[in-house]
Amino acid sequence: MKKNFYILFDNHQNGLKLYKLLRDNSLKATISPTPRSLSKCCGISLIVAEEELNQVEKVIIENEIDIIGIESIIKDINPNRDRYC
């Protein structure tokens, strides 16, 4: 089953900083609200591509970005689910 990889942060500043760095390095990244199954606190996380995980980690280390971790959940995005909030 396909998985989605999320990078979790302590604060949005780190999330935005890494987003910019990843994009500058032509790596895929999407800003997303953090799924509840990954954390009780809301706020941003970054969805990154599985095949680019190594490069993503390199950027994180090289730039000393503080992250909580990289987590994965089964990809389950469905625009026809019709569960609104």
Added chain:
Amino acid sequence: MADYKEMWKDLGMDLETHDQLCEVLPQAFTDVYLSQENRPENMAYYDFVVSEIHGVRPAELIEAQKKGKKVFGSFCIFVPDEIVFGADAIATGLCGGSQFWVPGGEKVLPTNTCPLIKASVGARLDKTCPFFRIADMYIGETTCDGKKKAWEILGEDVPMYVMDLPQMKRRKDYKAWAEEITDFKNTVEEFTGNKVTADSLKNSIKLINDKRRALQRLSNFRKNINIPISGKDVLLISQIAFYDDPTRFTQMTNALCDELDKRVEEGVSVFPKGTKRILLAGTPLAIPNWKIHNIIETSGGAVVCEEMCTGTRYFENLVDESKDGLEDQIDVLAQRYMGINCACFTPNNDRIEDIKRLCKEYKIDGVIDLNLKFCNLYDTEGFLVERELKKDGIPVLGIETDYTDSDVQQLRTRIGAFIEMLD
């Protein structure tokens, strides 16, 4: 994931109940927004704002309050933000677009009140939205009966000032609205301790016009045959326009428009060829109400224009920037605002003319006339709107809905059939 719990606690929020909203928002947002292909890169800013919706902006407002600034919350696009910013204060929208807040409103309001009002009252009384806690003063207006009476209930809990909006558009009504704006200015001055001067008002008129210009620019891209951005993305941007810092919002929206310029040059569309172009008319869609856009855009349609307060009514027409004296400035403010064609006016034929004009400008295949359940004004006006559009040969579908998910299957069937019929 910043932890905003301390801030929310200091605001006196009901954390446990608020947590239930935090629970559903990520999946709803991901389903509706992150499922899209080929979104403009610059949507990242708005995704960020939603992801941190009850954190980042509230924290900014609290920071401003610590420095002595006042925050004014409003519920209608007739309330002139220019006055608030002209007094070195901050204006923010407060309309509730989530079912989550509705039961709280139903505790004190009749069930047959529109969900927008119920959600707005519920968000305050249940202490589940930081923006409703932060605003130092609420500004209401005498538009529909439901709102008018709701202000009396809200006024027992929070400082509330009500502007008396005329219901007709005669010369004396324009004058009356200018006087109301003057009274509002006096109230804001007294509450903030700051004077609105001709200079500060000139600046704030420019500030809000710039925001309107950015939204107009964004909207114009949707007139293209190749549509470079989805309707739901534009809806999200319009909703954020009510809450965000206006300077930053304008800057980010113009950055997005620069990207869309390139898309137009390259002929990029986010919809397949032949997708039907829909105009949505009617009652406002406050954040996070994304239901109808999502249903349309997953049923073979593209929303390319909203004749709504979260749409053209918010950004069409600018305030004349050439005036220098306070009195003249207030006159042109009154003129600009009285140009909004809301169903609370009678007669309101200009609104029908607006819709017909927009249908041409945006090359519309069909109109969906949307009504929030129990909105008597738009529901009644819908009869005239739909009749006149049909006379002009424009296909139109009238829909009534609320914030619940209970009617989604029925809506999918009806909207799907309507779009198919447009072939």
